[in-house]
Amino acid sequence: MPAEKKRVLSGMRPTGKLHLGHLVGALKNWVEFQRQYDCFFMVADWHALMSEYEHPDDLRASTLEMVADWIAAGIDPQRSVIFRQSDVPEHLELYMVLSILTPLGWVERVPTYKEQLREVKGRDLTTYGFLGYPVLQAADILLYQANVVPVGEDQVSHLELAREIVRRFKSLYGQAPFPEPQAKLTPSPRLLGLDGRKMSKSYDNVINLSDEPDLIRKKIQSMFTDPQRVKKTDPGHPETCNLCAYYPVFAPDRTERVWDECRTAKRGCVDNKKELADVLIEVTEPIRRARTERLRDPGQLMLTLRQGAEKARARARETMAEVRRLVGIGATAYEG
Secondary structure (H helix, E strand, C coil): CCCCCCEEEEEECCCCCCEHHHHHHHHHHHHHHCCCCEEEEEECHHHHHHHHCCCCCCHHHHHHHHHHHHHHHCCCCCCCEEEEHHHCCHHHHHHHHHHHHCCHHHHHCCHHHHHHHHHCCCCCCCCHHHHCHHHHHHHHHHHCCCCEEEECHHHHHHHHHHHHHHHHHHHHHCCCCCCCCEEEECCCCCCECCCCCECCHHHCCCCECCCCHHHHHHHHHCCCCCCCCCCCCCCCCHHHCCCCCHHHHHCHHHHHHHHHHHHCCCCCHHHHHHHHHHHHHHHHHHHHHHHHHHHCCHHHHHHHHHHHHHHHHHHHHHHHHHHHHHHCCCCCCCCC
C-alpha cells in the first residue's frame, strides 16, 4: 500500500484583494503542495476579525473573492480541502483548551505581536483576542493533526509556540492527539511594493491579481526605480533597483538582457516599466479572467466552502473527541 500523505495546513485572512505578493509568496507553493501532501487551505476569518473587528463589513465579500483567486491560481477543490475557519466551530473549542494551558509569557514573547502593534495604524489591536492569536494559529494547525506548515521566516516563532503547546499538553495529560508540526520554509522571492517599501495593502503599493491591464500600466508608471540613475544616459544599477527586481521573479528569461541594457544605459527606466507592465499583464490575465468567471457563480463558491467545511469538521471532530477525553470535558465520546 502507498504511504499515507503528510498533511499540510495553511491559510490566509480575507482582508482585501490578493496581490502579486500572495501569488509568489504562497499560492504558487500551495499549487505544488497538492502534488505531494494532503492539503487543507483555510479562509482565516476569525484571524481577520481580530484586526478588522471595528469594520467587519467586507469579510464575507472578501472571502468569496479570495476563494475565487485561489481556484483561479490553481488550487483544486477536488484535490484540496478549501474551507472557512468560522464554519468549523472546533477551532474555537480547541483554542479555548489551549488558551487555558498556555503560559502568558509564551504568547507575549512572540516577536510579531509587538511588530504588529507598532506597524498597524488606525486600528486598536491592544485586545485580549489579538494577544492570543498565536494560540488560535496553533489550534488551527493541531486540529487537523498537520505534519507540515508552510511558513516564512517571520512565522517560525509561531510554529515553535505550537510545538511547545504540544509538549505541554503531553506533559499534563500523558499524550496528545496531534504531532509536533514541522516548518516548511517556502521559497519566497523578495518582492517589495511599488514604492520600495514592504508590499502591503495598507500602503496601497500593490498590484492586485484582479487589476485590469490599464490599471497595471498606470501603477507601473509610478513605480520606484533606481535612485542613483538621474538621466537615461546614466548607467543603471539593476541589482538594487526595485523595478528590475521583478524580472527574475516574473520573467527570468528576460532578466539577463534587461539588466545588461540597464547597466550599459541602452535602455531607460521608462522602457523597463513598459516591458514589465506587459510581463505582469501576461502573468495576471489568466488568473483575472478565471476569477471573474468564478465570481459569476457565487453559489458554487459557497458550495465549495460548505463541502470543504464538512470534510474539515470530520477531521476536527476526531481530534476534539480525544482532546475532550484527555482533559475530562463532556462525554467520553464527542457528541457533535
